[in-house]
Amino acid sequence: MVLLGLLCTAAFACEDSSARFVFEARIVDGQNGNPVAGTDATTLRIGIQEGELPAAEYEYPITDGDFDAFLEFTAFTRPTRIRVEMEGIATELLTAPPEFVPSASRGFLRVVAAAPSSCERVTFDLLEAPRAFFGMVASGTFAFIAGGTTSSDEQLEFFDALEWESRLFLEDFALSNLGETRAASIDEAEILVLPSNTGPFIFNMLDATRRITPVGLHNGAGPRSALVSIPGVGAMVVGGEFASEPQSAVSLVAPEGEVTSLQLSKPRSGPVATVLGADVLVAGGDVEGTAEVLVEGATLGQPIAGVMDGVREFGLLVGDGEARALWIGGTDAADALRQDSVRFDGCPNSCVSAAGPQWTTARLNALQPAESALVIGGDGSQLVDEVRWDGSDVEIQPLLQLDVPRAGAGGIVLESGAFIVAGGDDGVSIREDFEFCVPAALEPL
Numbered sequence: 473m474v475l476l477g478l479l480c481t482a483a484f485a486c487e488d489s490s491a492r493f494v495f496e497a498r499i500v501d502g503q504n505g506n507p508v509a510g511t512d513a514t515t516l517r518i519g520i521q522e523g524e525l526p527a528a529e530y531e532y533p534i535t536d537g538d539f540d541a542f543l544e545f546t547a548f549t550r551p552t553r554i555r556v557e558m559e560g561i562a563t564e565l566l567t568a569p570p571e572f573v574p575s576a577s578r579g580f581l582r583v584v585a586a587a588p589s590s591c592e593r594v595t596f597d598l599l600e601a602p603r604a605f606f607g608m609v610a611s612g613t614f615a616f617i618a619g620g621t622t623s624s625d626e627q628l629e630f631f632d633a634l635e636w637e638s639r640l641f642l643e644d645f646a647l648s649n650l651g652e653t654r655a656a657s658i659d660e661a662e663i664l665v666l667p668s669n670t671g672p673f674i675f676n677m678l679d680a681t682r683r684i685t686p687v688g689l690h691n692g693a694g695p696r697s698a699l700v701s702i703p704g705v706g707a708m709v710v711g712g713e714f715a716s717e718p719q720s721a722v723s724l725v726a727p728e729g730e731v732t733s734l735q736l737s738k739p740r741s742g743p744v745a746t747v748l749g750a751d752v753l754v755a756g757g758d759v760e761g762t763a764e765v766l767v768e769g770a771t772l773g774q775p776i777a778g779v780m781d782g783v784r785e786f787g788l789l790v791g792d793g794e795a796r797a798l799w800i801g802g803t804d805a806a807d808a809l810r811q812d813s814v815r816f817d818g819c820p821n822s823c824v825s826a827a828g829p830q831w832t833t834a835r836l837n838a839l840q841p842a843e844s845a846l847v848i849g850g851d852g853s854q855l856v857d858e859v860r861w862d863g864s865d866v867e868i869q870p871l872l873q874l875d876v877p878r879a880g881a882g883g884i885v886l887e888s889g890a891f892i893v894a895g896g897d898d899g900v901s902i903r904e905d906f907e908f909c910v911p912a913a914l915e916p917l
Contacts, residue, residue: 495548495574497581499556499567500636502908504596507585509537512560516541519917523550527917534558548574555888555914556583564588566910568888570613570633577613582636584908591856591893591909593875597636600626602902603895607655608882609663609701609842611677615884616663618675619653620895622902628675633884633892643683652880656701656708656842659727664707668695672709674729687729690721698745700752701842706730708766711740711757718757722766722773737764737773744799746791747843751820753791755799756784763799765820779825781814788840788847790859795819798859798866800831800847801838809834815866831868833857837879839893844885846871849878852899856909875907888914 501507513534518541521527525546532541545552551571558565565585572581586592603620608631615631617638627647631638651669658664661678664687672693674685692714701707706726712719718739724732740757747753750768755761761781764773787802787810799814813828835850845859847868854874860867878896881903885891893907 495545495577495579495581497583499558499583499585500596502584502592502594502596506537507565508534508558508560508563511537511563513537513558513563513565514560515558517557517559518543519555520545521553521917522546523552525550534560545574553887553917554583555917556585558585566890566914567908568886568890568914570610570886572613572634577634581634584636586890586908586910588910589872589912591872591874591907594636594906594908597638597906599638599895599904599906600624600629600640602904603882604897604902605652605837605880606882606895607653607663607665608884608894609655609657610884611657611663612660614677615882615892616655616675616677617882617894618655618665619650619667620902621652621880621897623649630677631892631894633886641683643680645684652695654699656699657703658701658707658725662727662729664699664709664725666694666697666699666709674725685729687725688731689723689725690719690733692717692719692721692741693723696741696757698743698754698757700745700747702747702750702752703843705750705768708745708752710745710752710754710766711736711743713741717741734766734770735772736766737775738762742785744787744789746789746797748791748793748795748797748819753789753797753816753819753823755779755789755814755816756781756787756802759783759805763814763816763825765823767820774820776816776819776823776825779814784810786836788838790840790845790847792845792861793843796861796866798828798868800828800859800868801834801836803836809836813868828866829868831857833868833870837897839878839881839883839896841883841885841891844891846885846891848883848891848893849874849881849896851879852877853879871911872909874909876903878903890914 567585601624606620607618650667692712697712698710718741720736722734743757755763783805784802791797815828838850839848881896
């Protein structure tokens with residue numbers, strides 16, 4: 473393992489502490505070993521930004537896989553971002569942890585390095601139980617993990633993205649099998665959990681005295697509902713099915729479990745949804761394949777004129793977070809996989825639809841992480857695609873490949889653009905391992 477000492481001392485004007493504080497960081501490969509051992513790597517570059525201070529970059533030599541690096545931090549109480557690059561003539565490895573506050577951590581950081589446009593399979597840390605079709609939601613530097621299709625006593629766990637370690641909570645929740653589970657953030661502490669085998673509940677990541685709180689949603693809220701997180705607002709459950717009938721009800725769950733009832737313009741069972749600003753675009757869930765927008769502050773959805781896409785079961789709705797989205801994949805009325813797509817532009821006030829690009833690598837059961845344009849894995853697939861908007865154009869482009877196929881995986885995307893994928897079904901068994909993936913370049917500090 474490559475060790476990196478991050479120091480804050482009075483001698484270097486550490487403004488938030490008068491005592492020496494040593495933060496140990498380890499840069500590792502997927503086996504917890506030295507990622508540059510046996511390579512021609514000669515240079516280590518580390519970029520750091522502390523709060524609003526200007527970003528700084530440091531460079532150190534690597535000799536036969538070894539180096540010494542000690543960085544003087546100005547403060548350990550500010551949100552900190554780090555980017556790491558290790559390179560030689562034939563070697564390039566990138567990594568970055570999630571944004572973190574060093575003084576709020578336990579003083580230990582472990583990051584996995586991977587080549588650009590690739591994934592590194594991690595075997596030194598595993599999920600507490602094999603999981604597919606489970607909920608995985610980022611919460612600060614952690615990820616909450618719930619349920620899945622594999623029967624296990626370990627229904628809930630959390631992943632520490634700073635230390636690269638999955639752990640069970642100290643409490644015994646005595647939960648029965650949650651089955652296929654989805655989850656969405658209400659805020660950084662509270663997470664709405666929507667299992668298929670039991671009632672919905674709110675899980676609190678910060679308050680151990682009220683970890684699980686049952687929450688009452690509309691009739692039909694469950695596996696046939698869309699579920700999205702609206703940053704700064706809460707989590708929304710859209711439509712669903714009750715007594716075999718589609719539902720038009722919507723439940724918006726705010727912090728502290730406050731539920732507001734809203735209404736779609738028509739009943740929908742199995743719709744998809746994405747967040748555009750503080751509004752929510754909803755598509756499908758009906759035979760005609762219509763769409764509508766739930767505008768912030770309005771209690772009734774506004775239909776989008778001219779959308780008649782037909783049946784598109786199990787599709788994905790990928791948004792840019794602002795005003796555009798692309799509806800892809802799914803199956804038609806004859807259960808045939810759809811490669812066509814529908815684009816939405818100008819939402820919510822001037823929302824119009826048109827035919828989008830062909831998704832030539834269409835597949836079912838892919839992961840589409842919250843607040844991202846990535847489409848990860850799927851049935852028998854190692855592919856990671858990305859929906860990209862460029863001016864008035866939109867494309868679905870291959871980004872990289874997973875190490876193994878993963879259907880029904882979980883995952884989180886870090887601020888750097890790197891992402892972590894967990895579990896899933898590889899077509900033979902349910903997996904319990906992780907992959908750390910980086911695009912061609914990480915986002916600058």
